Amino acid sequence: MEYNREQLIEAVSAQMPEKRWTHTLGVMETAVQLARRYGADPVKADLAAILHDVSKYWTIEKMRNILVEHKLNDELLLHDKQLWHAEVGAFTAREVYGITDPEILDAIRYHTSGRVGMTLLDKVVCLADYIEPGRDFPGVHNLRELAQHSLEGALAGGFDSTISHLIARKQIIYPLTVLSRNDLIKQLEENI
Numbered sequence: 078m079e080y081n082r083e084q085l086i087e088a089v090s091a092q093m094p095e096k097r098w099t100h101t102l103g104v105m106e107t108a109v110q111l112a113r114r115y116g117a118d119p120v121k122a123d124l125a126a127i128l129h130d131v132s133k134y135w136t137i138e139k140m141r142n143i144l145v146e147h148k149l150n151d152e153l154l155l156h157d158k159q160l161w162h163a164e165v166g167a168f169t170a171r172e173v174y175g176i177t178d179p180e181i182l183d184a185i186r187y188h189t190s191g192r193v194g195m196t197l198l199d200k201v202v203c204l205a206d207y208i209e210p211g212r213d214f215p216g217v218h219n220l221r222e223l224a225q226h227s228l229e230g231a232l233a234g235g236f237d238s239t240i241s242h243l244i245a246r247k248q249i250i251y252p253l254t255v256l257s258r259n260d261l262i263k264q265l266e267e268n269i
């Protein structure tokens with residue numbers, strides 16, 4: 078079936094508790110604002126935001142089966158299960174909801190980890206996930222301020238907060254996030 082935006086919203090919101098859908102609405106609003114500010118495509122930002130957490134509340138078994146059966150990402154299987162929904166979400170966006178645009182699929186795939194060489198759309202969706210109005214973590218106000226004038230600066234700050242949070246809890250860091258953070262710092266230095 079082909080999904081129009083309204084049908085997509087209905088189908089995706091049914092995959093999660095109300096609170097997580099409220100978060101998604103915040104990510105949609107913020108992603109569109111950031112897209113307009115920084116010159117990404119707001120329609121793509123909206124679609125990626127709608128779908129970014131589609132698999133977040135699926136069981137570990139369901140996500141593992143999809144990752145294994147479709148050989149999506151072996152390394153991810155060795156890391157925190159919290160990371161799996163992004164890869165599974167991109168797969169689901171394509172296979173279930175018929176999204177074919179690779180930019181939208183990548184923005185979903187990398188919305189939690191980031192990647193080296195993030196596209197404008199990847200950055201917009203990932204940052205929107207950090208700073209949407211419902212988020213409340215130490216430093217989020219500062220990131221919202223920073224996001225007014227530096228997409229890379231704010232996103233690097235978001236990754237810093239995730240990395241610090243993981244270090245404080247003695248948890249394993251998925252290395253791609255560190256590489257993404259370093260890549261953003263490099264981009265900021267090149268722009269000085």
Ligand SMILES: Nc1ncnc2c1ncn2[C@@H]1O[C@H](COP(=O)(O)OP(=O)(O)O)[C@@H](O)[C@H]1O
Binds near residue numbers: 133162206
């Ligand atoms: N690089 C990483 N290494 C390990 N765990 C991570 C990493 N990045 C994120 N996580 C974990 O994944 C969780 C969910 O990430 P988050 O960005 O909040 O996704 P969502 O948009 O689905 O809310 C984080 O709270 C953190 O525990």
